Amino acid sequence: MKAFFIKYKWIWIGVLAVAAGLTIAFVTGGSLNSAPAPQTATIATTAATTTAPAATKAPAASAAASAAQPSSAAQPTSQAATQPTTRAAAASRQQPVTVKPQATTTAPKPTDAYRTESVPEGKPQPQEPQEQTITPEKHTCTFSVSCVSALAQKDSLPDSVKEVLPDDGVILAPLSLSFNEGESVFDILARVCREQHIHMEYTNTPIYNSAYIEGIGNLYEFDCGAGSGWMYRVNGWFPNYGSSRYAVKDGDVIEWLYTCNLGRDIGGDYGAQTGE
Amino acid sequence: MRDAFSDRHPLVNLVFFAAATGFGMFLMQPVCLAVAAICALLTALFYNGRQTAALLKFILPAAAVIILVNPLFNHRGATVLTYFPWGNPLTLESLLYGIASAVLIATVALWCMSLNRVMTTDKIVFLFGKVAPSLGLLLSMALRFVPCFAAQFRETMAAQRQLSQGTGKSFVGRVKAGVRVFSVMVSRSMENAVDTSDSMKSRGYGLKGRTAFSLFRFYAKDAVLLALMLTEAAALSALLLCGRLPFRYYPSVKGAIGGVWAFVFYGIYAALLLTPLLLNIGEDVKWKRLRSKI
Structure with a gap:
């Protein structure tokens, strides 16, 4: 047996060489295709998004956030238990590095059961889609879908992504359309995509009581790196809650924008939280 | 089971099934799938005969489930056929991908069925003992x-x-x-x-210095066969890594079906997968010729 291995060692060496070559080719091939490394650790799971920004921005706050995590994991449905996590994340955003865990009591508290932090002054509050009634009253709004930010790194993208990127980055040019009172941004997106024959995929995320847009026009989240995905902007503001909860008003300008870096490249820097 | 392929050295058998299942699991190109499916079916019929039908009774419903389930959860694809009641699209590409993965899984199952027949317990203990x-x-x-x-x-x-x-x-x-x-x-x-x-x-299994008797000997023709199969596998891997056979299902079904390199690839792949059957056919031909001379 031993003699067998020694006698035919070239077989083993050959097999190992082929395996090593394949591994190296696979690894380098994989890294050549992938986009630059993201700045945050993870946006893969929606549940983890609340703590992800804190972990990278402030070491002190990240300790607080991780300390708060077990309690929120134990009772995820209890509002009181979810508060420390969101508070720590919010505090780290406002006062980085120097903030102590005790100081986080001054941070804004969550306003509802869907982990939404308080909405800035003068911006519309989230409207739960379950409570909305669609009335026949007609309004008009402007609607567009764009992925201009993805064009910057077009050369480094795999062919399967290049294929779906329009040359000018405009998937749907600004369109004036009428809608019924009570419709949400998501309702309008779904309707327009069907009418205009644009592909769109979403999943419902009950924890945020909203739809999550995975891809529009076959351009999907994570197609341009781990920090990429679809966000929406209404009248120049990126709402900090999901598109199903944004009740559209007359004259609203709705834009769906593709981000390659958690919104930083399109001016919606909420970290991972508004990746709806 | 005794036949021209099973009688070869266990290492030859192991390398063949590793290559067949390995390439079978990663090649989603339709022609490659067809080649692999036909070769796997022929080999399974050769080694299992009528029992193959019993296995197919399990595999075919499983394949049908895969074909049905993939479009339910996968909505990628440029060609929207219709919409599900909950608003996500049903795309042609997800249907095709479902069919391809169903064929792929059936093929690998058929290979495993032949593997069970060829790689007997004594061979496994000999190889890994x-x-x-x-x-x-x-x-x-x-x-x-x-x-x-x-x-x-x-x-x-x-x-x-x-x-x-x-x-x-x-x-x-x-x-x-x-x-x-x-x-x-x-x-x-x-x-x-x-x-x-x-x-x-x-019995001291696994102890240092313990020897085991086995009937397996590594003959020159085993070395030739092994070298041939490793060369074929290396050539296939090289062609794949050089991108000579690009194929993708999303966002639209695109890739090379024809072309010189594609046909070279199919030829090598079929030669590799048909190794057991070709060996047996060669043996039969030799036997007939020898007998007719008597």
């Missing part, structure tokens, strides 16, 4: 477990039926009997496992 004794024993026991369990189950069932006549009539009685036989079988198979490992231990 020295390098990884516990892995080799575990593999051989695991591969042997299901047929052994089924045979002993029937045995226990017959004995139990003899012991308690009449209880097998009502539904509850039959369930009770079944549960009793199953519990007997659980303890029996655990005992078997302990027995096997104790017995192997007492």
Whole structure:
């Protein structure tokens, strides 16, 4: 047996060489295709998004956030238990590095059961889609879908992504359309995509009581790196809650924008939280 | 099973099945899928005969489930056929991808069926006995477990039926009997496992310096066959890594079906996968020729 291995060692060496070559080719091939490394650790799971920004921005706050995590994991449905996590994340955003865990009591508290932090002054509050009634009253709004930010790194993208990127980055040019009172941004997106024959995929995320847009026009989240995905902007503001909860008003300008870096490249820097 | 391929060195058999299942699992190109499916089916028919039909009875419904389920959860694809009631699109590409993955899984299952016939316990223990004794024993026991369990189950069932006549009539009685036989079988198979490992231990299995007798010898033609298969596998890998056979299903089905390189690839792939059958055909031809000379 031993003699067998020694006698035919070239077989083993050959097999190992082929395996090593394949591994190296696979690894380098994989890294050549992938986009630059993201700045945050993870946006893969929606549940983890609340703590992800804190972990990278402030070491002190990240300790607080991780300390708060077990309690929120134990009772995820209890509002009181979810508060420390969101508070720590919010505090780290406002006062980085120097903030102590005790100081986080001054941070804004969550306003509802869907982990939404308080909405800035003068911006519309989230409207739960379950409570909305669609009335026949007609309004008009402007609607567009764009992925201009993805064009910057077009050369480094795999062919399967290049294929779906329009040359000018405009998937749907600004369109004036009428809608019924009570419709949400998501309702309008779904309707327009069907009418205009644009592909769109979403999943419902009950924890945020909203739809999550995975891809529009076959351009999907994570197609341009781990920090990429679809966000929406209404009248120049990126709402900090999901598109199903944004009740559209007359004259609203709705834009769906593709981000390659958690919104930083399109001016919606909420970290991972508004990746709806 | 004794035939021209099974009689070759176990290493040759192992390399063949590693290559066949390995390429079978990663190649989603339709022509490659077809080549692999046909070769796997022919090989399975050669080694299992009518039993292949019994396996197909399980594989085909599973394949149908995959074809149905993929479009339900996967909505990528440029060609929207229609919409599901909940608003996500049904795309042509997800249907095609579902069909491709169903064929792929059926092919790998067929390969595994032939593998079960060719790679007998003694070959596995021979191959892994020295390098990884516990892995080799575990593999051989695991591969042997299901047929052994089924045979002993029937045995226990017959004995139990003899012991308690009449209880097998009502539904509850039959369930009770079944549960009793199953519990007997659980303890029996655990005992078997302990027995096997104790017995192997007492024989010094896996100890340093222990030799084992085996009938397997590495002949020159084994080396030739092994070198040929490794060359073919390396050529296929090289062609794949150089991007000579690009194919993708999303966002639209695109890729090379024809072309010189594609046909070179199909040829090498078919030659690799048909190795066992070609060996046997060659043996038959030789036998006929020799006999006609007598």
